[in-house]
Amino acid sequence: MDILYKILIDPFLQMGQAPDLLVQTLWEGLVSGVLYSLIALGFVLIFKASGVFNFAQGIMVVFAALTLVGLYELGVPAFVALGLTIVVMFGLAVAVERLMLRPLVNQPDIILFMATFGLTYFLIGFGELVFGGNPKKMIASELYLPSGAYDIKMFGGFVSLQKIDIAAAVIVSLMVISLAVFFQKTRIGRALRAVADSHKAALSVGISLEQIWVVVWFAAGIVALVTGIMWGARSEVSFSLQIIALKALPVLILGGFTSIPGAIIGGLIIGIGEKVGEFYWGPLLGSGIESWLAYVIALIFLLFRPQGLFGEKIIERI
Amino acid sequence: MRVKSSILGMALLATAATMGAPVPAAAQDSNYVPLFTYRTGPFSGSGIYIAEGMHDYLEMLNQRDGGIGGVKIAIEECETGYDTKKGLECYEAVKGKKPVVVNPWSTGITLPLIPRAAVDKVPVLSMAYGLSASAIGDTFPWIFNPPATYWDGMSMILSYIGTKEGGLDKLKGKTLGFIYLDAGYGKEPIPLLEQLAKDYGFTLKLYPVPATEMQNQSSQWLNVRRDKPDHMVMYGWGAMQPTAVKEAAKVNYPMDKFISIWWINEDDVGSAGPASKGLKSLNFHAVGDNFPAVQDIKKYVTDKNLTQTDKSHLGKVLYNRGVYNSMLIAEGIRNAQKLTGKKVITGEDMRRGLETLNVSEARLKEIGLAGFSGPVKLSCADHNGHFSTFMQEWDGTKWAKVSGDIKPMADKVSPLLTAAAKDYIDKNGNWPKRTEACDKAS
Numbered sequence: 001m002d003i004l005y006k007i008l009i010d011p012f013l014q015m016g017q018a019p020d021l022l023v024q025t026l027w028e029g030l031v032s033g034v035l036y037s038l039i040a041l042g043f044v045l046i047f048k049a050s051g052v053f054n055f056a057q058g059i060m061v062v063f064a065a066l067t068l069v070g071l072y073e074l075g076v077p078a079f080v081a082l083g084l085t086i087v088v089m090f091g092l093a094v095a096v097e098r099l100m101l102r103p104l105v106n107q108p109d110i111i112l113f114m115a116t117f118g119l120t121y122f123l124i125g126f127g128e129l130v131f132g133g134n135p136k137k138m139i140a141s142e143l144y145l146p147s148g149a150y151d152i153k154m155f156g157g158f159v160s161l162q163k164i165d166i167a168a169a170v171i172v173s174l175m176v177i178s179l180a181v182f183f184q185k186t187r188i189g190r191a192l193r194a195v196a197d198s199h200k201a202a203l204s205v206g207i208s209l210e211q212i213w214v215v216v217w218f219a220a221g222i223v224a225l226v227t228g229i230m231w232g233a234r235s236e237v238s239f240s241l242q243i244i245a246l247k248a249l250p251v252l253i254l255g256g257f258t259s260i261p262g263a264i265i266g267g268l269i270i271g272i273g274e275k276v277g278e279f280y281w282g283p284l285l286g287s288g289i290e291s292w293l294a295y296v297i298a299l300i301f302l303l304f305r306p307q308g309l310f311g312e313k314i315i316e317r318i
Numbered sequence: 319m320r321v322k323s324s325i326l327g328m329a330l331l332a333t334a335a336t337m338g339a340p341v342p343a344a345a346q347d348s349n350y351v352p353l354f355t356y357r358t359g360p361f362s363g364s365g366i367y368i369a370e371g372m373h374d375y376l377e378m379l380n381q382r383d384g385g386i387g388g389v390k391i392a393i394e395e396c397e398t399g400y401d402t403k404k405g406l407e408c409y410e411a412v413k414g415k416k417p418v419v420v421n422p423w424s425t426g427i428t429l430p431l432i433p434r435a436a437v438d439k440v441p442v443l444s445m446a447y448g449l450s451a452s453a454i455g456d457t458f459p460w461i462f463n464p465p466a467t468y469w470d471g472m473s474m475i476l477s478y479i480g481t482k483e484g485g486l487d488k489l490k491g492k493t494l495g496f497i498y499l500d501a502g503y504g505k506e507p508i509p510l511l512e513q514l515a516k517d518y519g520f521t522l523k524l525y526p527v528p529a530t531e532m533q534n535q536s537s538q539w540l541n542v543r544r545d546k547p548d549h550m551v552m553y554g555w556g557a558m559q560p561t562a563v564k565e566a567a568k569v570n571y572p573m574d575k576f577i578s579i580w581w582i583n584e585d586d587v588g589s590a591g592p593a594s595k596g597l598k599s600l601n602f603h604a605v606g607d608n609f610p611a612v613q614d615i616k617k618y619v620t621d622k623n624l625t626q627t628d629k630s631h632l633g634k635v636l637y638n639r640g641v642y643n644s645m646l647i648a649e650g651i652r653n654a655q656k657l658t659g660k661k662v663i664t665g666e667d668m669r670r671g672l673e674t675l676n677v678s679e680a681r682l683k684e685i686g687l688a689g690f691s692g693p694v695k696l697s698c699a700d701h702n703g704h705f706s707t708f709m710q711e712w713d714g715t716k717w718a719k720v721s722g723d724i725k726p727m728a729d730k731v732s733p734l735l736t737a738a739a740k741d742y743i744d745k746n747g748n749w750p751k752r753t754e755a756c757d758k759a760s
Contacts (some may be wrong), residue, residue: 021544028536124358133362135557137589149568162568235533235564236589240360240557243530278537279544288500288526290537 011280020157033271040263049216058245065228078142089221138232250298256308352412359399361556371640381618402426425503435460451738453702465705470726472507490519495547500526539565560589567593603691607633610686698756
């Protein structure tokens, strides 16, 4: 009986007794969710264009952030370093298309998936060789990202909104809108959607697969850079950041592998769900549950929508 | 296509040849000391400094003195990435080369090596980490963990908090939060903490941080904000530590109530900027490079570019920790040479050398480390020493010592340690009885 009380009643009483903490938890979940969405977006872009689950998206986050900080440490001014990092990510996209994707055209998806494993290990080794293994401080203030917090008094307590988190939410929202416009309204965006539907049909109407792949890998690189800056500012830039990218997996299960809105909504549900779950129900299970709670949330959704929230329902004739 | 196949074939042949090649044995005129390090991966923020300190001290002895007792030290690093699986691979790779000692540098790697050490005759030096109960030499003759165990560390933190509160009895009714890496290391002191919570009447709140969430700790710190612990203790490592300090600042947790075990470094604590001022940490050796031995490292190793060490790292807390670790190895080898009369020693000799280790203040002065740390004396029965530590505080730019010697609560820790050793034996079935003789010196 006591356990039922702790599961079904007590958490809601706590929410009522300390609404400021509830708001704070929701805010933390929202910020994490926004960042998860951003990581998931990187996966979705590449999956849509090539049907490949890009295992290297996590290390791309680290590589982009390390390049930025590494260039700055070499004496390059912050915004020039940012520009050069974008160039590096473009170079990476071209290299991936030329050296990895092009030779593997027409190979089964699993081969391409395994190739992204190879890319991951290459980027880990190359990153450590060039930048060293030690963690670095993100150049947040040099990029004019805000620091400090707004402590807002409410419900007899306070809610602390970190300025960097607000900035992350705004920047990510703008980025998502830009990407949505780019892929919905531009010629390249339409070409991408055509490639996503059918490689062969897209080729038959003269769409260059190579060009599309470079574009999506570059876009995923930019997404990785923004993720690296934002998460690096919250913690530090280290190789452990790539682990966080795995959080995108439940987001993708939930939102669908091919849907940009799915990645966003999925990220928010996972982010808020895991924070609320950890805060109110975690202590019942010894805390530290959020690493697997995200998957539980995703699986519960899958029971009702196996294709994910926004995934395409594919019916294949056997 | 044929060219591609040929290249692939050659690559495969080369790989197979490399993998099948015999492991080169350590030279017969040297003492082989493998160093398990992690200069890469999620824990490199801590691991790099330690690897540098360990390597540089031994290399300095090679360059300055021609090794120890006229015999060079064969130093070889094996990268573990703080991954238990890789650590065990490192162990398998080095054990055939007759190492005089192994340093796992991970509690997770240490635990599976404990039963192997006696079989392979390779002593394990888990300096201030690993299984606390392995301090009992009668049960674990091949394991050494000076100068203090994680349980000692926790009891010393409690003791310090008690002093600040006006007595340990004042802990009654208080709440103590414990944030820890959810791994073997972080969980190690929990049995002691639970016992101390009962004994002193404080409430214990646990905040585990899974390795996957090291850089995503907002939930844990929201819980801290709700529970309002009177004191927070951290057993963190790698990327967990700077994130915890930042999150503590974010929830306005008072830094002067936040105490870490001895593994937090300057980068970790500095990550939150001025907000981390007041954070405390245990330590058992000095920081800074103002010691003749460290100056010799500069002269014989770093200035000659015989290392990967960034010169600015000399004297940092974890760099000096690596130096301390290698000082214990070097003194163990020297002692073993003295005991056996041999120049090139075996693992068994080293075990005897460590068991009779006596690094007195005079000896510390002799080796250029006067005032660097307290003396270390081990014995057949006690492989740890349970030595005092001190508290240091981050003043915004550097560590400053803020306490005298803090002794572990021997009355609380010893019975639990004995019980834990017995429990270990019970759980591990045919645990061998000690057959190794004790040297007179111990």
